[in-house]
Amino acid sequence: MPELPEIETIKRALSACMPGVSGVKMEIFTPKMRTPLAPLLDPGLLHTPVVDVRRRARYLIMEFANRRALLMHLGMSGVIRVEAPRERRKHEHVIMTLSNGMTFRFECTRRFSILIPVTLPAPGAEPLELAGLGVEPLSDAFTPEYVYRALRERKNPLKVAVMDNAIVVGVGNIYATEALFQAGLHPARLAGSLTRKEASRLVPAIREVLNRAIEAGGTTFHDYRQIDGTEGMFEQELLAYGRAGQPCRHCGSIMVSVKLGGRTSVYCPKCQPLR
């Protein structure tokens, strides 16, 4: 699944090949993913060169010279490819033919992706659709003091708050589970009960888990559709996620599974006391 490190990798690849190129033909093959795809047929997206590709949270923004932009979220199975024209694959929903003869192809098996045209308030600006997103976890703004203040009034479970995009973006179920284990914090405890001292354990834990995932090659969890056969290395480093019923790698206690906010959480009852 594309996590924040993968999105960053895709952004860099698109930044290298898309600026200066324009679309000359847009084809859609599916009525909708998370949103209807018909708006992509807007002629304003064609015959205008791409000027920039950037990332915010897990969203990609591909900006055209006319202030229009493609706002993209890969959901959990989205794949972007820029390739020479070829036969369409089963789950390719959008294909944009480019002025340089290549094709921009958007594939998504589970159709959890978002792909919508937007108009930017100004060149280089963030789409209004993304207003309200929290801080980037790898930025300087993500500090223990920020987390402490953001969670202070929260009455939901700590793990649910950590996964809340209004607080910090890009921390999904896998990373939240791992970071809480690393910080020795119980996922179900009240978010508002987090102390400054605990926040100063949580913030570096989130950063470290994300950075380790990037170092491991950006692939966090093996996909059921291995294309090139290489498996991400990060899965081997998982200490909590997916390990319910197995012994804790720190103390040997049996790891426990609990459902929080509709998502499975795994924790060690000894290393992550509820307190």
Next chain:
DNA sequence: AGAGATACCTGGGAGC
């Protein structure tokens, strides 16, 4: 208003 639940979707795995 804030928090919890649910819908969206497909393929893989478990169980029969």
Next chain:
DNA sequence: TGCTCCCAGGTATCTC
């Protein structure tokens, strides 16, 4: 073997 059922994931939207 083949069927059904459940689960995973992030986000928008609904309900309480």
